[in-house]
Amino acid sequence: MKHNFGAGPGILPHEVIKQASQGVIDFNGIGLSILEISHRSAEFESVLSEAIKLVKELLQVPEGYSVLFLQGGASQQFAMVPYNLLPENGKAAYLETGVWANKASKEAKYFGEVQTIGSSKESNFTYIPKDYEVPADAAYFHITSNNTIYGTQMQEFKPSPVPMVADMSSDIFSRKFNVADFSLIYAGAQKNMGPAGVTLVIIKDDILGKVNRKIPAMFNYQTQIEGGSMYNTPPVFAVYVSMLTLNWLKAKGGVEAIEKENNAKAAALYREIDRNSLFKGVSAIEDRSKMNVCFVMNNPEHEKPFLKLCDDKGIVGIKGHRSVGGFRASIYNALPITSVHVLIDAMQEFAEKNK
Ligand code: PLP
Numbered sequence: 230m231k232h233n234f235g236a237g238p239g240i241l242p243h244e245v246i247k248q249a250s251q252g253v254i255d256f257n258g259i260g261l262s263i264l265e266i267s268h269r270s271a272e273f274e275s276v277l278s279e280a281i282k283l284v285k286e287l288l289q290v291p292e293g294y295s296v297l298f299l300q301g302g303a304s305q306q307f308a309m310v311p312y313n314l315l316p317e318n319g320k321a322a323y324l325e326t327g328v329w330a331n332k333a334s335k336e337a338k339y340f341g342e343v344q345t346i347g348s349s350k351e352s353n354f355t356y357i358p359k360d361y362e363v364p365a366d367a368a369y370f371h372i373t374s375n376n377t378i379y380g381t382q383m384q385e386f387k388p389s390p391v392p393m394v395a396d397m398s399s400d401i402f403s404r405k406f407n408v409a410d411f412s413l414i415y416a417g418a419q420k421n422m423g424p425a426g427v428t429l430v431i432i433k434d435d436i437l438g439k440v441n442r443k444i445p446a447m448f449n450y451q452t453q454i455e456g457g458s459m460y461n462t463p464p465v466f467a468v469y470v471s472m473l474t475l476n477w478l479k480a481k482g483g484v485e486a487i488e489k490e491n492n493a494k495a496a497a498l499y500r501e502i503d504r505n506s507l508f509k510g511v512s513a514i515e516d517r518s519k520m521n522v523c524f525v526m527n528n529p530e531h532e533k534p535f536l537k538l539c540d541d542k543g544i545v546g547i548k549g550h551r552s553v554g555g556f557r558a559s560i561y562n563a564l565p566i567t568s569v570h571v572l573i574d575a576m577q578e579f580a581e582k583n584k
Contacts, residue, residue: 233545236557240563310394315369370394379521418471497573
């Protein structure tokens, strides 16, 4: 088995992959594959309702919110959010913490005025801006809770005077947070929830209906809520594997239990980065992500041979994003701490050989 530190699609629990393979061959012993059952069948309806129930349970979603499983990835949400929430003559506030936040605000500009109220662009997004004021007349305030490419993460969510919208693609289900602080949360599944192809949206029902424009059905949250995420054929397999992954998380003790494991994994890896003189972290210490650990080597010539050593040890997916360089170890929920120790051992072995 490899040690999969890939950023996205990220690692899935091995047990889930085994269960999903069985479901492909014969779903729950019904003599049909999950790939060929009707999305209107009682079998799939129970998969979808179980997945929704698990989201509500694991995140303690309060009353008044709808849980949707949509398609189009988080990238489609970049457009759906302003399409549904930003009035033509209104404005929205965005916090610019990386490429994804940037792409989100770019889409919003098609629909209304966008005010970037804080940015760390000048430092290539190595920190989270904290010195910002959310305008009280904005339709909503958009944040990216974890910046997958740069390895920064918002450690707390300051209360916002206007509805808060969060892209939680790369840290949802990894730590506790209060859903009630947000009016809309979205996340592509392919990090902590399941395979690529489905996107989770948690939306407070009362924020809808405030824009006058006509919205095509597939882009309209109201249509999707009314259709129970089945306005059209849903991504049956991706929803199924998400349900299995959420069940796995529940059996592990839920978000609180996984957060403890995630804290331990991140602490061990950052400790080694700070201790080992060959390596250096790239993001501001107080904003360090517990999901994507980005680091470089003090001597860039060491990077290729270190990558080779990792490869020899079955460590995959740690090459940094092309816009940052160096390394990025994504330590999502399903990555066991033993894999983190294999990486730490490789760092120590490399340092020993290159004294
Ligand atoms: N937002 C964040 C924080 C991401 O990490 C990603 C992808 O990695 C995206 C958005 C884009 O997601 P998708 O590919 O599902 O559109």
